[in-house]
Amino acid sequence: MAVDMVLKDGIFIENGRETVRSVAIEARKIEGIYKHGDEPRHRDSIDCRGLYILPGLIDIHVHLRDLKESDKEDYETGTMAAAAGGVTTVVDMPNSDPPVLDKKTLDEKIARARELRYVNVGFYSGISSIIEKFDVQMIRDILGLKVYPHAPLDEDTKYTRERIRECTRLAVASDLPLLFHPDLPASMKAPKNMEEFFLAHSCEDEVKSVQSFIDAKVEYEARLHVCHVSCATTARLIQENRAEDTLTAEVTPHHLFLSGGDFPHDDGLAKMLPPLRSPYDNKMLMEGLRQTCAIDCVASDHAPHKKWEKTAPFLKASSGIPGLETTLPLMLTEVFEKRLPWIDYLRVCSSAPARILGLETKGILTPGYDADIVLARIQEGTITGENFFSKAKITPFEGRRVLARVITTIVGGVVVFDNDEFVTGPGIAGKVPVQKS
Numbered sequence: 001m002a003v004d005m006v007l008k009d010g011i012f013i014e015n016g017r018e019t020v021r022s023v024a025i026e027a028r029k030i031e032g033i034y035k036h037g038d039e040p041r042h043r044d045s046i047d048c049r050g051l052y053i054l055p056g057l058i059d060i061h062v063h064l065r066d067l068k069e070s071d072k073e074d075y076e077t078g079t080m081a082a083a084a085g086g087v088t089t090v091v092d093m094p095n096s097d098p099p100v101l102d103k104k105t106l107d108e109k110i111a112r113a114r115e116l117r118y119v120n121v122g123f124y125s126g127i128s129s130i131i132e133k134f135d136v137q138m139i140r141d142i143l144g145l146k147v148y149p150h151a152p153l154d155e156d157t158k159y160t161r162e163r164i165r166e167c168t169r170l171a172v173a174s175d176l177p178l179l180f181h182p183d184l185p186a187s188m189k190a191p192k193n194m195e196e197f198f199l200a201h202s203c204e205d206e207v208k209s210v211q212s213f214i215d216a217k218v219e220y221e222a223r224l225h226v227c228h229v230s231c232a233t234t235a236r237l238i239q240e241n242r243a244e245d246t247l248t249a250e251v252t253p254h255h256l257f258l259s260g261g262d263f264p265h266d267d268g269l270a271k272m273l274p275p276l277r278s279p280y281d282n283k284m285l286m287e288g289l290r291q292t293c294a295i296d297c298v299a300s301d302h303a304p305h306k307k308w309e310k311t312a313p314f315l316k317a318s319s320g321i322p323g324l325e326t327t328l329p330l331m332l333t334e335v336f337e338k339r340l341p342w343i344d345y346l347r348v349c350s351s352a353p354a355r356i357l358g359l360e361t362k363g364i365l366t367p368g369y370d371a372d373i374v375l376a377r378i379q380e381g382t383i384t385g386e387n388f389f390s391k392a393k394i395t396p397f398e399g400r401r402v403l404a405r406v407i408t409t410i411v412g413g414v415v416v417f418d419n420d421e422f423v424t425g426p427g428i429a430g431k432v433p434v435q436k437s
């Protein structure tokens with residue numbers, strides 16, 4: 001019997017070392033990994049000589065907007081950006097317009113994403129102010145519950161100690177992780193100056209927020225995931241409370257590689273929440289990711305905004321930057337410049353995010369797992385926002401030299417993106433919604 005496809009003679013990472021292997025794909029799954037000459041008969045093949053065969057990235061923190069904010073991004077452009085960036089699974093945040101607080105909105109997002117997707121799309125739900133309103137019918141279609149103490153999705157909500165405990169209990173009862181944006185409820189209205197902005201989103205507040213969620217997690221034995229850790233002090237607190245399956249954390253490439261001083265202070269293009277911190281924080285976050293196990297994975301926090309919202313002066317600008325098309329080149333550059341071993345790259349970009357969300361057949365290239373694969377090569381280039389498939393084209397990484405390029409992206413055994421072009425239409429490859437295995 002012939003298999004569907006063989007990716008032939010690529011550079012394949014086995015036990016952290018580069019080898020030459022062929023990857024066979026059958027019925028959307030990886031059928032086997034073969035040495036040169038041992039490949040099974042196949043209907044189709046791709047010559048992968050000189051190309052790395054890597055698991056597609058799993059980005060567990062993206063904002064694909066759509067619905068009333070389709071002018072910022074929709075499921076088509078957002079998942080095209082993912083595929084072009086070597087990201088084969090994205091998980092969409094609930095702070096959309098309207099926010100995901102009920103099944104109707106969740107179903108609308110699922111229907112749109114199903115029609116327009118180029119990659120696998122999973123979802124999170126928020127939690128409305130009246131916790132009893134949570135519709136348990138949503139559980140099978142979401143991968144976690146996400147809360148924003150500094151800017152609740154349901155405006156009346158106050159993130160008191162009791163509210164955090166309620167959310168934690170709901171996550172336990174739903175058998176889902178509780179994800180949170182670590183920051184404290186705003187004590188003042190819109191900041192009038194830069195000092196007020198940074199004071200309202202300080203490292204001290206990030207640490208206090210994480211501590212309050214850890215207290216509730218311990219009380220109810222919940223699974224807690226800390227979004228976009230930005231401070232060395234927060235990484236240390238997480239490390240001290242480290243628990244492999246029940247306390248996990250992510251870091252964004254911008255908090256790893258950029259610091260506040262890299263940009264003019266009144267420039268809105270690098271405004272995000274949490275804000276960029278110091279070079280010391282960059283260093284300790286990378287250490288947290290590589291060595292101390294404080295941080296499990298990388299996630300982009302892809303947060304598209306319109307051009308005028310990013311070119312506005314800092315205080316008026318919107319927070320957030322596009323990230324789906326920059327994570328892989330930036331992280332592979334760390335590998336190629338010998339700052340990140342392969343084994344860590346594979347863990348932080350693919351296998352750990354799959355593990356955090358319980359995606360048991362994703363994140364590793366091994367028989368029986370989903371054929372979500374990226375073929376990439378070493379190639380020098382510069383990040384250029386104009387070339388993004390995302391509607392958001394302003395990036396603080398503009399002009400940065402990178403050493404890696406995505407050549408082909410395969411989602412569930414289907415070649416979606418190849419040599420800068422989309423070779424399948426929307427709504428064909430990928431699963432929507434991604435569900436726990």
Ligand code: DOR
Nearest residue numbers: 063272273274303319320
């Ligand atoms: O910078 C950010 N942008 N941080 C967030 O937490 C939300 C995001 C957005 O949705 O724009």
Ligand code: ZN
Nearest residue numbers: 181227228273
């Ligand atoms: Zn956030």
Ligand code: ZN
Nearest residue numbers: 061093301303
């Ligand atoms: Zn976010």
